[in-house]
Amino acid sequence: MKVAILGAGAWGTALGVLLASKGIPTALLARRREHAEALRAQRENKDYLPGVALPAYLYPTHDPEEALSGAEFAVVALPSKALDTLKDLPRAPWYLSATKGLFFREGALLTPSQWVAALTGRPVAALSGPNHAEEVARFLPTASVVAGPEALARRAQEVFHSPTFRVYTSADLRGVELCGGLKNVLALAAGMVDGLRLGDNAKAALLTRGLREMVRFGTAQGGEEATFYGLAGLGDLLATAYSLHSRNRGAGERLVRGEALERLEDRGVVEGLYAVKALMAWRQRAGVELPIAEAVYRVAYEGLDPLKALSELMSREPKAEG
Numbered sequence: 001m002k003v004a005i006l007g008a009g010a011w012g013t014a015l016g017v018l019l020a021s022k023g024i025p026t027a028l029l030a031r032r033r034e035h036a037e038a039l040r041a042q043r044e045n046k047d048y049l050p051g052v053a054l055p056a057y058l059y060p061t062h063d064p065e066e067a068l069s070g071a072e073f074a075v076v077a078l079p080s081k082a083l084d085t086l087k088d089l090p091r092a093p094w095y096l097s098a099t100k101g102l103f104f105r106e107g108a109l110l111t112p113s114q115w116v117a118a119l120t121g122r123p124v125a126a127l128s129g130p131n132h133a134e135e136v137a138r139f140l141p142t143a144s145v146v147a148g149p150e151a152l153a154r155r156a157q158e159v160f161h162s163p164t165f166r167v168y169t170s171a172d173l174r175g176v177e178l179c180g181g182l183k184n185v186l187a188l189a190a191g192m193v194d195g196l197r198l199g200d201n202a203k204a205a206l207l208t209r210g211l212r213e214m215v216r217f218g219t220a221q222g223g224e225e226a227t228f229y230g231l232a233g234l235g236d237l238l239a240t241a242y243s244l245h246s247r248n249r250g251a252g253e254r255l256v257r258g259e260a261l262e263r264l265e266d267r268g269v270v271e272g273l274y275a276v277k278a279l280m281a282w283r284q285r286a287g288v289e290l291p292i293a294e295a296v297y298r299v300a301y302e303g304l305d306p307l308k309a310l311s312e313l314m315s316r317e318p319k320a321e322g
């Protein structure tokens with residue numbers, strides 16, 4: 001068997017390292033010819049995942065035909081803003097989305113697997129959890145969830161499960177993917193708390209109320225409550241909001257310290273910046289309350305002073321905790 005990974009950024013490369021180290025022939029599709037050539041020559045992804053050796057079974061290419069030909073399935077490890085490129089690629093029999101994002105399209109809030117299914121017309125499952133590429137690729141232990149149609153989730157579990165990467169299955173595809181989109185927005189907020197040096201109490205309070213916001217919103221959008229307390233929810237929220245690896249947390253920190261919005265993706269994609277836009281567009285339609293996400297949006301896109309955003313959150317009507 002063979003697997004194709006679409007996207008040679010940090011996450012696509014880490015997943016490729018994981019599979020190839022199990023002896024699974026894995027193609028890694030890079031967007032640019034020079035990048036694929038550099039990966040093959042150096043056996044390292046210096047641009048996106050430096051310091052990790054690429055195993056022999058991992059084959060970087062920029063040729064979509066070569067990558068997808070004979071693949072049992074394709075792993076989508078593209079940033080959400082690049083998913084549309086899938087419609088120009090040869091089709092895989094089915095897809096495993098490893099992208100964490102949210103889309104507002106034609107009046108609906110869509111998750112990556114929904115958008116991949118719309119673009120390709122093929123069945124799609126999703127992989128999500130507390131999984132920083134830098135650690136997964138160095139075989140530090142973690143766990144993850146594959147959600148979607150049972151046969152696909154079971155197969156992906158079998159293929160990815162390893163002594164350092166424990167994979168669970170879930171039938172709650174919507175919930176698992178909402179977790180991945182929402183936690184990035186909260187990680188931006190957590191980074192702002194770090195950047196303002198508001199302290200450990202503030203960060204814990206923010207994340208606890210943020211988790212409540214995830215649960216309230218996510219269950220109203222069709223996710224199951226337990227999912228939000230699982231690996232893709234609380235697990236990934238903690239991993240992202242406390243990690244020095246996290247581009248989302250780091251972007252929040254840099255933003256409140258005065259760095260320009262346009263520079264925040266210098267170190268890799270910051271999905272929360274796109275997800276929060278989709279959430280705000282959706283909220284206007286659905287009339288739901290998302291106070292923390294709204295504060296993040298206003299700080300990032302409307303220049304609201306982050307301390308003013310905080311004081312607005314603190315001065316909301318006092319109420320019971322639920």
Ligand SMILES: NC(=O)C1=CN([C@@H]2O[C@H](COP(=O)(O)OP(=O)(O)OC[C@H]3O[C@@H](n4cnc5c(N)ncnc54)[C@H](O)[C@@H]3O)[C@@H](O)[C@H]2O)C=CC1
Pocket residue numbers: 007008009010011012031048077078079080081082085098099100101131132133134267268269271
């Ligand atoms: N880095 C991580 O630890 C994890 C990332 N993810 C998710 O995986 C997805 C990809 O993230 P990373 O690999 O970390 O991003 P990255 O920033 O490391 O790399 C992005 C990759 O996408 C390519 N790309 C950018 N724009 C493109 C376009 N228009 N068309 C085609 N390719 C394009 C870049 O050339 C690069 O190879 C995101 O949705 C992220 O949330 C999920 C779990 C862990």
Ligand SMILES: O=C(CO)COP(=O)(O)O
Pocket residue numbers: 100129130131132133184187236239240245246247248249269270271
């Ligand atoms: O999703 C991730 C870890 O699970 C990666 O988070 P960042 O995109 O913030 O780096």
